Structures are given as structure tokens and as C-alpha cells.
Amino acid sequence: MTKDFLKKMCCPFDKKELNIQVIKEHGEEIIEGILTCSHCNRYFPIIYSIPIMTPDEYRDKALELPMLQKWGLAISEDQQSFALSTSPETLQIDKS
Numbered sequence: 113m114t115k116d117f118l119k120k121m122c123c124p125f126d127k128k129e130l131n132i133q134v135i136k137e138h139g140e141e142i143i144e145g146i147l148t149c150s151h152c153n154r155y156f157p158i159i160y161s162i163p164i165m166t167p168d169e170y171r172d173k174a175l176e177l178p179m180l181q182k183w184g185l186a187i188s189e190d191q192q193s194f195a196l197s198t199s200p201e202t203l204q205i206d207k208s
């Protein structure tokens with residue numbers, strides 16, 4: 113996904129603007145990152161350049177967790193919601 117394309121995207125649930133935190137990029141292409149919506153607090157990971165923006169019921173948390181943990185994000189495993197427990201602005205990502 114390119115940064116240009118990102119500007120056209122919004123949260124699929126409430127159509128609000130998304131914030132991006134790029135973790136790994138290659139030129140204009142975002143390879144890894146996390147999109148967050150400051151309105152509903154949902155997060156959408158970008159993995160292998162593909163943003164995971166499917167509805168909650170079609171997302172499998174078990175598939176996303178290893179990546180989120182690698183990024184140092186503490187996201188509740190048992191909770192079925194895909195919302196962040198902290199505000200997107202304070203997200204601390206381990207980019208190493």
C-alpha cells in the first residue's frame with residue numbers, strides 16, 4: 113500500500129480519518145504499519161503491505177496477535193473487540 117493510497121482511506125465503520133504509524137517502508141510503499149481511528153479506537157494492521165480492514169466478525173485475532181506483539185503493542189487477547197485500550201496518539205511501537 114502506498115502513502116498516496118492511504119490518503120483516500122477512512123475507517124470502514126464510521127468513515128472518520130485514519131492515523132498511520134509506519135513501522136517498515138520501502139520507498140513510497142508501506143510494508144508494515146498500523147492504522148488507527150481516533151473516533152472508534154479500532155486498529156487495522158498493515159501486514160506485507162496489505163491493510164487488514166475487514167469487518168470485526170471476519171477478523172481472526174489469533175492471526176494478528178504475533179505481529180502486534182512483535183510491534184510491542186499490548187492488545188487484550190481475550191477481548192473480541194479490535195479497539196485499542198489506549199488512545200492511538202500514545203501508541204508506542206517497537207520498530208526494531
Ligand SMILES: [Zn+2]
Pocket residue numbers: 123124125126127128149150151152153154
Ligand atoms: Zn472508526
